[in-house]
Amino acid sequence: MKKAIASGNFLRSKLFWAIVAELLILLVGFILRPDFLSIQLRTLSDGTTVLFGTPVDILNRASEITIIAMGMTLVIALGGTDISVGALVAVSGAIALKFLRWDVLVYNTPGDYTVQPFYLVILLPLLACTLMGLFNGALIGKLKIQPIIATLILMVGGRGIAQIVTDGKQFTTQYTPFKFIGNGSILGLPLPIIITLVVVLGVMLFVRRTSFGMFVESVGINPNASRVSGLKSGTIILIAYVLTGFLSGISGLIYASRISSNDSNNAGLGYEMDAILAVVIGGTSMTGGKFSLTGTVVGSLIIRTITTLVLYFGVVSEAIMAFKALIIAVVIVLQSEPVRNAISRRRDRIRTQMGGEARA
Amino acid sequence: MSDIILEMRGMEISFPGVKALDQVDFTLRRGEVHALLGENGAGKSTLIKVLTGVHRPDAGTMLLSGQPIRPGSTQEAQKMGISTVYQEVNLCHNLTVAENIFIGRQPMKRGRIDWKTINRRARELMLRMGMDIDVTQPLSAYSIAIQQMASIARAVDINAQVLILDEPTSSLDDNEVVNLFAVMRELKAQGLGIIFITHFLDQVFAVSDRLTVLRNGRLVGEYEAGAISKLELVTNMVGKDMNVIYNLQKAPRPDEAPVVLEASGIGIPGKVEDISLNIRKGELLGFAGLLGSGRTETAEMLFGVVPVHQGSISIGEEPLSLRAPLDAIRRGMAFCPEDRKRDGIIGDLSIRENIALAVQATRGFMHPLPQKEQQELAQRFIKLLSIATPDADKKVGELSGGNQQKVILARWMATNPDLLILDEPTRGIDIGAKAEIQRLMLEMCKEGRSVIFISSELDEIIRCANRIIVMRDLAKAAEVDGDTCTQADILAIIANEGEGEEAAV
Known part of the structure; x- marks a missing residue:
């Protein structure tokens, strides 16, 4: 009896329908071309073996959004939003490339070298993005500025900063350790997937092993009552934005490594919307409150699966955005409360009918 | 019988983990006021929500004037003639009284809204309820009582056969309650069936013809109002003997104990001014006064919810500077706020x-x-x-x-607080839970904790408090002894009759 109630709740949950949607999209891909789901081990020319196949590709390419969306989940659960993450991705890449190619007049050809020590190439972009997250968090948590306005500043300004850092130039690099971040693999698994796993597990542990998750939900559900109960909502909000900034930095390094370059105009373009969408599809409400990190991971995979599907079947590139929007619309309608309730009511009715017959 | 308008038989509904209604029957006759009683969580609101189409019952039948009904929404229920007036007036304050009564179903004339008819009929409706007012004034120009009459007028005008009044008296003063009862009698004389939900038992006996009592989702019984005593009724509602509440033992007044908290001259200009008070270990300090007299603001200052602009607070010997509630909590304080939904529960x-x-x-x-x-x-x-x-x-x-x-x-x-501030902890909860909370407060005092108890209900303050601070007009009006004072004393101070400030301490 108790189990039936629990499974009934799960059927009504957004997470369940997100998983259903993901499986359906994969199924469509599989029906159209059976090799859509195939995975194989391939040996590269340098002797390493790597997993190949569309599913691996989806996981790999979902990394940038998944990592950012972990922080975005907390931000949204607190009733906020962060639209600066895409710009922060650009900043992260710009700083990394700046340090790899510090004095471009001297080191005017890209190659397998770095000018500054490699740890600075990694740490300084992360530090910069963390500080930008702190800026967002201070405006929102301490000065109580509306999140969308506060993060609009760096959404616009971030790409400007990226331009300034690199003097408006686009650098490229062939430095192997840096290229390894986005293109390498360990035990056959692409490194971005491993980084994503570490981030996801890290955030999950941080949120659920400490009381941070409970505090986030509490502030998101009822800020007044949380304050009266002794929570410092400003600090909690601050931490969520700092974390999101830091994660955007990681995402930016992966992106820059993949293209071996910085691109102030296009790096992380539209990531804020994809990350917000991933969170919402995953079952966290934009009004704040309860959140699900697992849901966000599924949401991010859905978005990437759609993109991959569209690319895989050669939809003309002009139509990609419209096509993606169409599938997302279907997913969101499927998840909407009236539809979810209607489906689970139908199922309940069938079940009670069957139960009645069994008794009779 | 033909004079039964509404009949509900064997109503059942379950929510995850609870059976909210279990085989509940309810009948309403034409031209009667029928009180629906029970503790919080007994199933009153669930029953009403089933009747008005908010919830769908799992089992049971409903007959309205002999016809089976199954409303799917409040709008559908309204069309069938079942109207509800809720506790909070949910009308638009910026529209006129007449507009409020007719909003959404304005009579039309040649494709335009017929204002003349609207205003004339609104005036008739209000007059019928003994309210001679200008219906073209905005609703916000009138008191809560008149606003409530307007929402009743609106409900009744939708061809109502059944009128549900959900806690209609909770924000009315005595005169307004009398007025409301007159309207209820008038409406029942016109053949309406009225379902009356309230926590005030005296009012139940003043106006109801019959009553139905629910407990834990089950029907306890249906009674003629004249055939049951108040004590019997309460015992039926609570399901246990109510003598506990009358046998509460006050904690002894700790005159020798050390002072745990002292406030001198604290205030926020324009909100509350110059409050001085102290409370001893193990003492129960009552706060009486009307709603809006500054009681809640004082409590919020003591707990750091709002910043103190003037004066100072000290705990023991040390001065206390509060930037947020957390500072107060760290110093051993606790605060149950007045508005449970807004400041209490997550x-x-x-x-x-x-x-x-x-x-x-x-x-x-x-x-x-x-x-x-x-x-x-x-x-x-x-x-x-x-x-x-x-x-x-x-x-x-x-x-x-x-x-x-x-x-x-x-x-x-x-x-594990040393000082607990309880702001209206017993408001809107049933008598059993009330008794339990009072017992707990007194027990905590006996354990050596101090309690500040804020309440609008004088009898419970007098029953529990060692000392009582009376608030009036955003300031402290007097401090009286909880053992010797009477309700009349406190009322006199609140009403500012005898100028004798600082009565016997």
Whole structure:
């Protein structure tokens, strides 16, 4: 009896329908071309073996959004939003490339070298993005500025900063350790997937092993009552934005490594919307409150699966955005409360009918 | 019988984990006021929500004038002639009285709204209820009582056969209540069936013809109003003997004990001015006064919810500077706020999390209370305060008002406070839970904790408090002895009759 109630709740949950949607999209891909789901081990020319196949590709390419969306989940659960993450991705890449190619007049050809020590190439972009997250968090948590306005500043300004850092130039690099971040693999698994796993597990542990998750939900559900109960909502909000900034930095390094370059105009373009969408599809409400990190991971995979599907079947590139929007619309309608309730009511009715017959 | 308008038979409905209604019958006759009674969580509102189409019942039949009905929404129920007036007036304050009565169904004339008819008919309707007012004035120009009459007028005009009044008197003064009762009698004479829900038992006897009592989702019985005594009624509602509440023993007044908290001249200009008070260890200090007299503001200053602009607070010998409630909590204070929904519960979190919240806040999030301890804490208080729930993982938002209040109380008792400030802890909860909360307060005093108890109900303040501060017009009017004063004394101070400030201390 108790189990039936629990499974009934799960059927009504957004997470369940997100998983259903993901499986359906994969199924469509599989029906159209059976090799859509195939995975194989391939040996590269340098002797390493790597997993190949569309599913691996989806996981790999979902990394940038998944990592950012972990922080975005907390931000949204607190009733906020962060639209600066895409710009922060650009900043992260710009700083990394700046340090790899510090004095471009001297080191005017890209190659397998770095000018500054490699740890600075990694740490300084992360530090910069963390500080930008702190800026967002201070405006929102301490000065109580509306999140969308506060993060609009760096959404616009971030790409400007990226331009300034690199003097408006686009650098490229062939430095192997840096290229390894986005293109390498360990035990056959692409490194971005491993980084994503570490981030996801890290955030999950941080949120659920400490009381941070409970505090986030509490502030998101009822800020007044949380304050009266002794929570410092400003600090909690601050931490969520700092974390999101830091994660955007990681995402930016992966992106820059993949293209071996910085691109102030296009790096992380539209990531804020994809990350917000991933969170919402995953079952966290934009009004704040309860959140699900697992849901966000599924949401991010859905978005990437759609993109991959569209690319895989050669939809003309002009139509990609419209096509993606169409599938997302279907997913969101499927998840909407009236539809979810209607489906689970139908199922309940069938079940009670069957139960009645069994008794009779 | 032809004079039965509404008949509900064998109503059943379940929510996850609870059977909210179990085989409940209810009949309403034409031209009667029928009181629906029960503690919070007894199933009154659920029954009304089934009747008005908010919930769909799992089983049972409803007959309206002999015809089976199954309303799917409040609009559908309204079309059938079942209208509800809720506790909070939900009308538009910026529209005129007449507009409010006719909004959404304005009579038209040649494709345009017929204002003349609207205003004339609105005036007739209000007159019929003994209200001679200008219906073209905005609703906000009138008192809550008149606004309520307007919402009744609106409800009645939709061809109502059944009128449901859900706690209509909770924000009215005595005169306005009398007026409302006159209107109810008038309406029932016109053949309407009225379902009356209230917590005030005196009012039940003043106006009802019959009453139905529910308890824990079951029907206890249906009675003629003249055939049952108040005590019998309460015993039926609570299901146990009510003598406990009248046998509460006040804690002895601790005149020798040290002062735990002292405030001198605290205030916020324009909100509350120049409040001085002290409270001793083990003392129960009552705060009386009308709503809006500055009681809540004083409590919020003491707890750091709002910043203190003038004066100073000290705990023991040390001065206390409060920037946020957390500072007060760290110094051993606790505060159950007046507005439970806004400042108290975290509705979507579980009972366990709600109880652990304040303890966890003092520890910081990096030092989480282990799950096991949280669970033990929750279980201990669920048992101690007899919170009605199947388990600690139920969402607090799904509990009844009295149980929510107990969860908030548990949240603060878990912090093991020296000084507990309770702002209207018994408002809107049933008599059984009320008695329990009063008993708990007194017990805490006996354990050596201090309690500041704010309430609008003078009898419960007098029953519990050692000393009583009376507030009037955003300032402290007097301080009286809780053992010797009477309700009349306090009322006189509130009404500012005898100029004798600072009565016997």
